[in-house]
Amino acid sequence: MPSTATTDCPPLLADAVRPAVVELMRQGVVLAAKRPSQFEQLQRHLPQVRHYLATLWLEVVLDESAGIALLQQQLSSEAKESHPELIPPRPLTLYDTLLLLVLRRHFQQRETAGEEQITIDIEQIESQLLPFLPLTNSARQDRRKLSGALERLRERKIIQPLRSESGRYEITAVIRYVVGAEFLQQLLLEYEQLLPASSAPPSRL
Structure with missing residues (x-):
């Protein structure tokens, strides 16, 4: 019988915070000055958001004083060899x-x-x-x-x-x-x- 365990699946996000997480993953950053309601939802549901993103090897840095939520890759150099990078590096000239x-x-x-x-x-x-x-x-x-x-x-x-x-x-x-x-x-x-x-x-x- 197949296992019904769901421990490896990302936890469900509250409906209210989903648009903010989509914006964060699409843009890489959410600024409170530009997206106040989304930033507020990220603040309110931060533990849940961090848990969800951690399953994707991502992490969010939330600086309340600066009004910034920033998405970062969580992988170590060793883990990068076995896991895909969802945030590809963009080299600068x-x-x-x-x-x-x-x-x-x-x-x-x-x-x-x-x-x-x-x-x-x-x-x-x-x-x-x-x-x-x-x-x-x-x-x-x-x-x-x-x-x-x-x-x-x-x-x-x-x-x-x-x-x-x-x-x-x-x-x-x-x-x-x-x-x-x-x-x-x-x-x-x-x-x-x-x-x-x-x-x-x-x-x-």
């Missing part, structure tokens, strides 16, 4: 990586200064990217290239354009989980060592 580091450094500086909503405009981004451009084999800014890179970060919910100000973006707290503070400093130092001394920016945060 060098340009995108440098942009991400510039945004992360700006976020950390403004957060340390006590700002709650951290914003940056495209001119500031261009100015902070300028010292790193020699690493990309380019000596000048390319607004079209920058706009494309910003759009990719917007799709990942790392930045959000401000409707009230064209060309200005809010850097969301998602960036904390994409680039840690120590990793940021390490990468900045490594990149700065590759730059000519005349163009290397200060590495202190």
Whole structure:
């Protein structure tokens, strides 16, 4: 007789939280500022959601103070060999990586200064990217290239354009989980060592 055990099956989710879980799995992140009702449901049903996602080798990081629910792969390097990855890695170009580091450094500086909503405009981004451009084999800014890179970060919910100000973006707290503070400093130092001394920016945060 076949076993009727269901211990390996994902537990049923409450109807109220299912749309939020679908959004989380589809987008990888739920922001309270954009999806307040879904974020609230994730908060309310967090143990159930975590139990459900754990059966799929996924975990949710919920930062209530920042208003962020972030989906992450739970697999260890050994487990990845035997289990499929539901969140495939999306490699960044060098340009995108440098942009991400510039945004992360700006976020950390403004957060340390006590700002709650951290914003940056495209001119500031261009100015902070300028010292790193020699690493990309380019000596000048390319607004079209920058706009494309910003759009990719917007799709990942790392930045959000401000409707009230064209060309200005809010850097969301998602960036904390994409680039840690120590990793940021390490990468900045490594990149700065590759730059000519005349163009290397200060590495202190």
